[in-house]
Amino acid sequence: MRASALLLLALALSACGLQPMYAGGSSGQVGQGLAAVDVPAIEGRAGWLMRNALTDRLGVAGDASPRYRLDVRLDDQLEGLGVLSDDSISRERRILRARYQLVDLANGEILLDRTAGSDAGIDVVSSEYATIAAEERALENLAEEVAGRIVTQVSLALRDRQ
Template sequence: MMRALAILLAATLSACGLQPMYAGGGSGVVAQGLSEIVVPAIPGRRGWLVRNALEERLGVAGEGSARYRLDVRLDDDLEALGVLNDDTISRERRILRARYQLVDIASGDILLDDTAGSDAGIDVVSSEYATIAAEQTALENLSREIADLIVTDISLALRPKP
């Protein structure tokens, strides 16, 4: 009975058109496409963090074998959320947004033009050092989140169309 149910379930899933994005592992179409992306320098510390996170996730092969270029522009904002009666800030929100374009280097065509963003809440405490450390940690975490969102979007764009 359980075996028949498993076979029926497998047949149902294959009929719905779902297919694995990373089929073929490292030699698959998506993995190969991701490794052919070069990420030019992005200005500032936040740019350095995002670029490193992107290169880590893309498995960049190097500029000599690059087929695509990923252009990224960042917008980083820190805004006060909680203001106490004495006009001191008790909570901040750090917002990191990225506008990115995936460009075919050979033709110059823009294959993907999109945005990604994330934000984090930060408690402002009496220690200025602790607050600055929390802001930096939030930026590091947001950089990784942005890189994940961008790579997922690019992976969807590079997967073979049925």
Template sequence: MRHALALAALIALSACGLSPMYAGGSSATVAQGLAAVDIPAIQGQSGWLVRNALQDRLGAAGKTTPVYRLDVRLDDSLEALGVLNDDTISRERRILRARYQLIELATGKVILDATAGSDAGIDVVSSEYATIAAEQKALENLALKLAEQMATQVSLALRTRAAAAQ
């Protein structure tokens, strides 16, 4: 009975249309496409953090000849949320947004034009050092979240492109 249920589950799973994005490991079409993405320098500290996180996610540290370029424009802002009666700030929100385009270098065609974003709340405390450290850590975390969102969308775009070519 158990074997029959397991067999039925496997048949149902294979019929659902899901397939692994990175099937084939580093020789997979998507993995090779990701490794061929050039990420030009992005302005500012937030740009440096996002670019490094993207390079880690995409595996694009100069391993292959670039086929694509990922252009990224960031908007990093810090706004006061909680203002006390004495006009001191008690809470801040750090917002990091990105507009990015994946461009095929050979043709100049835009393959993906998308946005990503995230925000984090920060408590403002009496220690200026602690507040600055919290703002910095929030920026680092937001850069990682943005890079993850962007890498996922780029992967999906490359997968769709590879499926259309077959």
């Protein structure tokens, strides 16, 4: 009875239609598609961080000739949240939003047009240096997180296209 239950479970799982997205690793369809995505320069420090994070994630399959272009526009905001009785700010929030488009270079078709974003809280302390360092570290972390979200969506778009 137990064996038949395991057999039914195995059959049900094989019929669910789930497939690994990165099947074949860097030589698979999605891996090769990601390696063929070119990311042009993005304006500003946040853009530099974002482009580096994206190229680190996209270039895992080696050097392929570009078939796609990923255009990214960033909105980086820093706003004060916690205001003390002396009108000083005790907490900040850094928000990084990205609007991105995946463009097929062969025909100029936009394959993906989306936004991704995240935010982080920052404590404002008495040391201005420590606060600036925390703001910069938050930007670095946000760029990595948003880049991960973008690459996931690009991977899904490329998988569906192929």
